Amino acid sequence: MPWRGETDPYRILLSEVLLQQTRVDQAIPYYRRFLAEFPTLEALGQADLEAVLEVWQGLGYYARARNLHKLAQALSRAGGQLPRTYHELLQLPGLGPYTAAAVASMAFGExxxxxxxxxxxxxxxxxxxxxxxxxxxxxxxxxxxxxxxxxxxxxxxxxxxxxxxxxxxxxxxxxxxxxxxxxxxxxxxxxxxxxxxxxxxxxxQRLQKPVEVVALVLVGPQGVHLELREGRILGGLWGFPMEEGAGALPRLLGRFGLEAAELVGTVRHAFTHRKLRVQVYWANKDAREQPENRPLSRLDRKILELIQSQRNALL
Ligand code: SF4
The missing domain is CATH 1.10.1670.10 (Helix-hairpin-Helix base-excision DNA repair enzymes (C-terminal))
Incomplete structure (x- = not known):
């Protein structure tokens, strides 16, 4: 690796930025090309963005190149030097703990x-x-x-x-x-x-499979049907009737004496330890709650947005 043993902070920074983007073997020719075109931080800061992007071409994620250029511009206006300590480096835009620690330890011996x-x-x-x-x-x-x-x-x-x-x-x-x-x-x-x-x-841990849930949105001329939720996560909030597991839809329909409901769409939601895939159904039923008057969970807001986007006239 051409940057092995390097103590020039600019070269270390450049190699670390390239290594965040690609593998070592691909980074090496880019590293050489960059240094041939922009041998110093100041040269990079004074270059046109287009010239920088041209050298970066093929690496993808151009925002990284733009950020590096912006950083070089700011630093060359301030004297062309990178700060020497980990904490100062960490203050620079676009520099995370890994890059800051690499530059501080490899260039300045921190x-x-x-x-x-x-x-x-x-x-x-x-x-x-x-x-x-x-x-x-x-x-x-x-x-x-x-x-x-x-x-x-x-x-x-x-x-x-x-x-x-x-x-x-x-x-x-x-x-x-x-x-x-x-x-x-x-x-x-x-x-x-x-x-x-x-x-x-x-x-x-492998991403768990989402739990299949059914939500029923009952819409009446005066509002929707909401229930006060219980339980540790959503307790105290209001939301649409929901059931999970086999037979969830017939159970929900049975609760409200309904024969059928229409599928509106699907909402996905993740809690810390659980992912839900919620099939949202709606049906007409006398209901009086105004959702804006009740604290709703984020999941129920998503369901409401789905219904509003599809059935605006009914709410
Ligand atoms: S597990 Fe421990 S002993 Fe084995 S290679 Fe890693 S550091 Fe060395």
Whole structure:
């Protein structure tokens, strides 16, 4: 990788922006082309946007190129230098924790850990964590770096940026997702997850199948029928009658002494742990509630919008 060992902040920033967009092998020719056209941050800031987009061409997601150009313009007006600390870098538009940590540690030697997907996996296995939060991983990675680089801890005389790259490389080449090479791993003696490494971190849960629900909107000349909801999530709010599971529609119709209802459409809604696919039916029935006078859940608002868009004349 041409940016390996690089300490020029602009080049590090450029490589990180490119790596957010594409794989290493594809990023390399773009990196070279960018530097040939815009060798410095100032040169990039003074270039026409069109020229920048032309070099970016083929990478897709042009907003990233526009943001990089905007950032270079702002910084070249302010003297052409990137700020030196993680926290200052984080203030720049378009720079997230990963890029800020990469530039701060690799260019300026700040002891801040870069956490990408590889590092997250290494840390999770090292600590035998199944579901660590991003903050837990970042804190642990920072702590680890602080310890190994401190004279009283590991005492390693390593540049923070090199430590970060080493950890990323460990995840990319040794502590790989399937069949990690624990036998040849340089940190195996410290690793708490090495007896069953693939348990850490836990695989992301597959997106669950949505629960099928039926909602019945009863529309009368004076309003709609609403019910006060119960339960932990929607309790206290008002909404349309709903049932889930087999026979949901006949049960709903039975409750209101109806023979049939007309399907209007489908509404999808996600709660934190549950996804719903709601088939919305409507029928005529004397009803008096005005939905704007009642607190409705977001799900019921979606149903109302669907009905209003299709049956405006009836409400
Ligand atoms: S010992 Fe195995 S699981 Fe632990 S860090 Fe090394 S490769 Fe990963």
């Amino acid at each position: 002891r801040v850990a870069v956490v990408d997907g590889n590092v997250r996996r290494v840390i999770a296995r090292w600590m035998a964590w199944q579901n660590p939060s991003p903050k837990q991983v970042q804190d642990e990675a920072d702590e680890l770096m602080a310890v190994v680089l401190s004279p009283t801890g590991g005492g390693l005389e390593v540049f923070p940026g090199d430590w970060n790259q080493a950890l990323m490389e460990l995840g990319a080449t040794v502590c790989i997702p399937k069949n990690p090479r624990c036998g040849g791993c340089p940190v195996a003696q410290f690793c708490q997850g090495k007896t069953s490494p693939e348990r850490y971190p836990a695989a992301k």
